[in-house]
Amino acid sequence: MLKTLLSQVKEYKLPSILTPLCMLGEVICEMIIPVLMARIVDIGIYGQNMDYIFKTGGMMIVIAILGLLAGLGGAYYGSKASTGFAKNLRKAMFDNIQTFSFSNIDKFSTSGLVTRLTTDVTNIQNAYMMTLRMAMRAPSSMIVALVMSFIISPRLASIYFIAVLFLSVIIVFVMNRASKYFKEVFEKYDALNESVQENVSAIRVVKAYVREDYENDKFKKAARNIYNMFVKAEMNVVYMSPLMTGTVYACILLISWFGAHMIVGGELSTGNLMSLLTYCMNILMSLMFLAVIFVMLTMASASGKRIAEVIDEKADLTNPENPVAQVKDGSISFENVDFAYDRTSDEPVLKNINLEIKSGETIGIIGGTGSAKSSLVNLISRLYDVTKGTVKVGDVDVREYDMETLRDQVSVVLQKNVLFSGTILDNLRWGNKDATEEECKRACQMACADEFIERMPDGYNTVIEQGGTNVSGGQRQRLCIARALLKKPKILILDDSTSAVDTATDARIRKAFAEEIPGTTKLIIAQRISSVQNCDRIIVMDDGQVNGFGTHEELLKTNDIYREVYESQTGASGDADFDRPSA
Incomplete structure (x- = not known):
């Protein structure tokens, strides 16, 4: 000492x-x-x-x-x-x-x-x-x-x-x-x-x-x-x-x-x-x-x-001796991945995950509370290390990358949206400190944040109070998405980041992503089927495992959990919910 x-x-x-x-x-x-x-x-x-x-x-x-x-x-x-x-x-x-x-x-x-x-x-x-x-x-x-x-x-x-x-x-x-x-x-x-x-x-x-x-x-x-x-x-x-x-x-x-x-x-x-x-x-x-x-x-x-x-206290995650300094593309693969927050735990949070995601794909992720959706995406930007197996980005194990390089190319909008004291522009430039005002406005247009910013008295120079208490939950989410877009990442992860946004705005955001950043791999965690049904493919998580992986149409035919929740949310039948076992 x-x-x-x-x-x-x-x-x-x-x-x-x-x-x-x-x-x-x-x-x-x-x-x-x-x-x-x-x-x-x-x-x-x-x-x-x-x-x-x-x-x-x-x-x-x-x-x-x-x-x-x-x-x-x-x-x-x-x-x-x-x-x-x-x-x-x-x-x-x-x-x-x-x-x-x-x-x-x-x-x-x-x-x-x-x-x-x-x-x-x-x-x-x-x-x-x-x-x-x-x-x-x-x-x-x-x-x-x-x-x-x-x-x-x-x-x-x-x-x-x-x-x-x-x-x-x-x-x-x-x-x-x-x-x-x-x-x-x-x-x-x-x-x-x-x-x-x-x-x-x-x-x-x-x-x-x-x-x-x-x-x-x-x-x-x-x-x-x-x-x-x-x-x-x-x-x-x-x-x-x-x-x-x-x-x-x-x-x-x-x-x-x-x-x-x-x-x-x-x-x-x-x-x-x-x-x-x-x-x-x-x-x-x-x-x-x-x-x-x-x-x-x-x-x-x-x-x-x-x-x-x-x-x-030594950081659990460190750079390797000769780190890879460039991310080739946004492809993602999980190979026999197990993960536990407590290394001594007998029961892992994620079990035997095997996934192949192509660069530029839009992937939806759904599942009940506690099904380990957030845990899954946290491994991609190496916020945690796997307990067993390998996670690759651009065909390279994430543990071989320089962490700053990896996290610059894997932009994450976390479940808890945090804004800092300062103007809207100051907050947006957390994504890119050198971003011009025009680039900030463009990112806000893609995130559908421009519409409420322009109604504010000081526009982009409006001061955000500590914790973002002077903006609504949906506005806070859209600002955080715009901030992530300014990084121009190869992989964009939205961890239930449009839950406070109405369905029409949610649809406009997804449309902007498809048109403006087609080369970026997009992972969208959501509770609403409407937020993910137009994705290229959808991952259904259940109790830390991949219960299903396919297109909307494929999952309706082959996956009981997905079909029951879809019918529940569209009013087709039943009263199913992610957190309730299927009949």
Whole structure:
């Protein structure tokens, strides 16, 4: 974990080195001042030597200024190093997330990734700054103060030493008890973020079903869980403060008592006693800082493990050593393909799939919910890898292609249509960042999106709100189809992408495809027979297997599932549905 995290310090190594050096300089200045103060008392005041007092006082002012400058330098470089480190951690996680396959993404919840990119990184940032500044300052201050105390009076310094050992044992014991709670609390943060994200993204549904009170209770429960975990952790940590305070006052009383006797006996000067009391405060304050550092490091350790999990996660899908950089055509073949989302599963989602699709064909795919239609097409653009068998595009195994090349030529309009914040043109150019406005308009005409875009006040410069909430479901689908067409792919996959479009518009879109992109292989997943009956051939999926493959007329004669659904949807007979077994 540490190796993964520290590898992201990168260009902030110099500030990370300068910060502890500045803090060390500040400590040295602070440790010199009590010595000079003792000399002022013993030599200047008792010796009534005003020149010595002014000279030594001037030295103290200069050293104090140097200490102040060192402290400011430590604060500046520490802030620069910690914020830069946090920036690199976020970038490393985000960059790696972009390489994830769908199976990698399935391992992490969206809310979990958000927590890691925000709360967890903030914890690491705070702990890193505290470590750079206080992890050098506190131990060095304590060690130097102990050494100086032993030089002045080994007998009195032994009091500090015993106190330090006692408090060190207490700190280790308390931190071990608190660490398990800090680890659990960040898992509770995931649940809280999930509650917020789900509520905000589905706020219209919440209001439509008048579920505000239920959502409020759900959020309060998640927030209460975090509160309870933090209380348990803090209840362990809180005992350190009175113990440390009691130890500090006990040390001061003992040093004052024994020191007074030693002054009377001539074994110690008044100035040295003042120095010892100052060092006492330095030592014990350093211990308190170390306790705070341990608390932050305990919290940061839990966060660090979660961040390292994301950075160290290796994409399941990678390019081969010498990838094929060109897709010859849009032909597709499945050869004895099995597929399971969980590699250890005994029951695959797709079983023994064998298909041959020619370049330029229009293929319809129908089947009941859960029949693995989407799983089938996801293998073509290598969003997942097959468990067994081979999927070929252009007579080449998809695993041999450069993935960017393959996905540029296999354009997919997924079931869940997503638009991004920005203008309509910005969204369309996700398909081709260099597309001209005329090319965008042409793609929209093919997708029958131009008719509603031109009615908007700003036309193609209309701003789409986050998630596309200011356009209807059908409009969103048509914009996503236009975006996919701008890639000018060799294979176009529409995964139930016209379900929110009326039948007349659906027919116009299919007609435009047939006339404008005849050379592109088109795979259309649909629930309506009318959306696929004019396709060159139709695949009927059932329970992860190909139940039938042929033209509309052939399937009516040979396939019971297809015939029953056709009769149901055209009103010929019966009340069959894809999700109901045939009679």
